[in-house]
Amino acid sequence: MPVKVFSVPTKSHTDFVDVTGLVSSFVKETGIKNGLCVIYVPHTTAAVFINEGADPDVIKDIAYKLDKLIPWEDAAYRHLEGNSAAHIKSAIIGNSRSVPIIEGRLALGTWESIFLAEFDGPRTRKLMVQIIEDK
Ligand code: ZN
Numbered sequence: 001m002p003v004k005v006f007s008v009p010t011k012s013h014t015d016f017v018d019v020t021g022l023v024s025s026f027v028k029e030t031g032i033k034n035g036l037c038v039i040y041v042p043h044t045t046a047a048v049f050i051n052e053g054a055d056p057d058v059i060k061d062i063a064y065k066l067d068k069l070i071p072w073e074d075a076a077y078r079h080l081e082g083n084s085a086a087h088i089k090s091a092i093i094g095n096s097r098s099v100p101i102i103e104g105r106l107a108l109g110t111w112e113s114i115f116l117a118e119f120d121g122p123r124t125r126k127l128m129v130q131i132i133e134d135k
Pocket of ligand 1: 079081082083084087
């Protein structure tokens with residue numbers, strides 16, 4: 001089962017980095033025709049999601065609404081590090097996604113891209129990609 005760990009720098013406090021190119025070139029490199037690609041971030045204040053990559057305003061709206069729903073400041077937060085909002089967003093969105101590989105390609109929809117979501121950046125995040133081959 002091929003695995004690769006990428007280092008992905010994020011540029012701002014909240015940042016959604018399109019990692020579709022990284023993931024699909026790894027899939028291609030393995031030569032695996034059919035299987036499942038697991039994309040995972042081993043972080044508690046980051047996440048992975050799949051959504052529209054064609055119109056960049058979609059991810060801006062997602063970031064905007066997450067900030068509205070989960071504000072950075074809240075007097076009721078208990079976590080002393082002060083970044084509870086980032087932990088909550090990470091927990092809600094989740095730290096992995098799986099995408100089928102069919103005929104050597106990620107079976108993403110036409111408008112779909114894979115994003116690494118940063119909620120407490122900027123920093124460098126690990127992105128682990130593992131491929132489980134159908135035999
Ligand atoms: Zn924390």
